[in-house]
Amino acid sequence: MQNPALSYAKGSQTPALIEQTIGDYFDAMVAQYPDHDALISRHQNERLTYSQLQARVNQFASALLRMGLQAGDRIGIWSHNNVEWVLMQLATAKVGLILVNINPAYRTSEAEYALNKVGCKVLVTMPSFKTSDYLGMLRELAPELTTASTGQLAARRLPFLRQIIWIDVAGQGEDQVGMLRFSDVLATGSANDAQVAQTQASLRQNDPINIQFTSGTTGFPKGATLTHRNILNNGFFIGECMELGPTDRLCIPVPLYHCFGMVLGNLACLTHGSAIVYPNDGFEPLSVLEAVQAERCTGLHGVPTMFIAELDHPRFAEFDLSTLRTGIMAGTSCPIEVMKRVVERMHLSQITIAYGMTETSPVSCQSDTQTPLEKRVTTVGKVQPHLEIKIVDPGTGETVARGQSGELCTRGYSVMHGYWGDEEKTREAIDAEHWMHTGDLATMDEEGYVNIVGRIKDMVIRGGENIYPREIEEFLYRHPQIQDVQIVGVPDKKYGEELCAWIIAKPGQSLTEEDVRAFCKGQIAHYKVPRYIRFVDAFPMTVTGKIQKFLIRDAMKQQLGLTEAASA
Incomplete structure (x- = not known):
């Protein structure tokens, strides 16, 4: 029997964990809500229902298989938020390809490191964004793939990469020699390809499906490898905390390359029949306010700096945000005063706080719509279902008393498969009893609410x-x-x-x-x-x-x- 005086908590065991792959679960949602809005990308002027999104996903999955890719191969995405990102996320999951998220802020050497670390065979990229010339960087890294020459260079900087696909953006990337246009690749696939269905049926929920690189503030970034079971369940339980349903419309201005956009955003929606709304490719506060009003969004995600920018925008008072009720503030410490302003001025009476890290898919603790406001603005909620957390003395590893500060550890389905190609770093992060050591300092109160007080470092x-x-x-x-x-x-x-x-x-x-x-x-x-x-x-x-x-x-x-x- 666990001592209630100690900082340990175990989440609810209901509802049961999802033991399907992302592709199978998505298809079941399509069957249930075929004509509901699934994806609205305002900057691209695209709107897709669940059945329309499924058709395009299946077509792109077919195209990827026809390129010669096989389950287990790695394919990178180097892009801000758009429809193509979602197609990549779902199509790769359907045919067992491992999606590698490349940070849009990366420059040449960082992209080279990430692509080579995991052996990416194909890379899908935006042509450019603001000061980032992605195609220019790739021409420098892989001239053998981006010129008319077919000869192999003596020393290839990206030896694993076989093909570059650029996302159609008006006025960008026209006539790129040696590279493929996304829309042209999509056209080679079939929405009713038997090979897609056959491959999808062969996949298992514990197969690795996604690699996300840690921030790399100390040393080189590490590739956290996540499975269908990791991120599908986490997305589902995150959506449960927000009480998402088929009538909800979630505005997602946070980037998809990060778990916040990809799991707390996309998968939370797609596991509940909700609509995904992208206000823009990158964050811009005015476009968020416009999207919430125009699409009558019921949810809004963001890090504290995003909410501050929205609240302090000169035109904030012009917009009708009355349809909002929920969402998530996360990504960094959430200031109490900012939370209060968001609740009072943005109608987000049921906004939740989520805490996690990439290595745990990512969320371990979250408040919900019923959490008292005082707890919502001062804590990160309680442990998520089917997970365990404990707070330990960083020196001894012993579980500390409630109210005492220590390192937060978490265990359960959400803990990553491991760091790609780095068993030593994996063992440093996950101990012999399968506890993930977060490096975050936290306290737990008598009711089980967790407060993050800082990083150990x-x-x-x-x-x-x-x-x-x-x-x-x-x-x-x-x-x-x-x-x-x-x-x-x-x-x-x-x-x-x-x-x-x-x-x-x-x-x-x-x-x-x-x-x-x-x-x-x-x-x-x-x-x-x-x-x-x-x-x-x-x-x-x-x-x-x-x-x-x-x-x-x-x-x-x-x-x-x-x-x-x-x-x-």
Whole structure:
């Protein structure tokens, strides 16, 4: 019998886990809701019902098999949000190809590393996006595939890659020698190809189906390998927490290359007969507001910085957002004050908070529509069904008492197949008892609600005091003139580390260091008041909206002339 005083929780065992493949489950949903909207891509002016989407998916799956690809082969997608991304996600799942998500922010060397690490045979790519010239980078990496010459070069930089397919975008990528146009490839397939059905029937739910690269803030990115069972079930239970159904329409401005878009977005919808709505290929707050109003969306996803941008848009008040009720705020720490504004001003009374990591498909904990508002704005909810979580002392591995901080670990169906081609790193992350060690510091209260207090590596130790940056960030969010804030530790000769705050002031507001310190005085302990305060226009962040605190830390060290040796 588990001790209730310890930080351990086990999720509900109902409803039962889905033991089908993604292709089989999707086909069952199509049979149930054939004429319901499945996918609306506003920037492409495309609308597909479930039966129309299925026909196009089957056709593209057929085309991929006719290219000579076989189950288990890896095929990459290097693109922002569009219809083609969804076709890739579902068609590869139908015929057992492993979809490799390539970060749209990657440049030449990063793309080269990722494609070679997993041995991609085919890559589907956008021609370009803003400052990223994807076809230009590929011409540099694989000239033998992008020129009229058919001769093999002596040293191929992408030795596994056989074919590049570029996504049709008006005015981009015309007449690319040696590359294939997506629409031309699609036309080679059949929506009623017996080989697709035969291959689909041979697949099993535990087959690897997706590789997503971790952020790689330390060392090279690792390829988290996920199965049908991993992401299909996670998408389903995420949708259950939001109470999604066939009348829901979910606006998804978060990128698909990341689990947030692909699992919390696409699969949450496709397992509940809901409609996917893409407001744009990349995030732009005005297009989100327009999409919610025009499509009468009932749900909206986003990281905190996205919701802040929407709320603070000059035209925010013009839009009717009254159809909204639910969605997910996740991807990074969700400030309490931002959550309150979202609930009050965007009608998202049933918005949920989700916590997870790529290696766990990704969600381990989530609040639901019935979670009291106080718990929804201060925690990441409770453990998801069919999963276990525990909070352990990072030094001893012992489960800590409720209310005590420690490392969050999770176990169950959602834990990844492993890191592709890296057994050593897999063993470091997943212990002998199959617990995934997240590296996140958390607490669990008496009711089982989990609060993420920071990353083990982000915890600041000042003069022997353990300081969690998120606690100070939450306090500073209360300041009426502060729009966003990030706290990091920087080396210090006397205390080992000192706190630094990077602050974005609200538009039109004049804020000084003295104002911030005065706000802190008498409200938080003196050692929690940041020594260094800087006002900035933006934070360095990933495409998914995750703040890159290590870059803030590096910038401050350079600005202050500090080195890690200063903390010795």
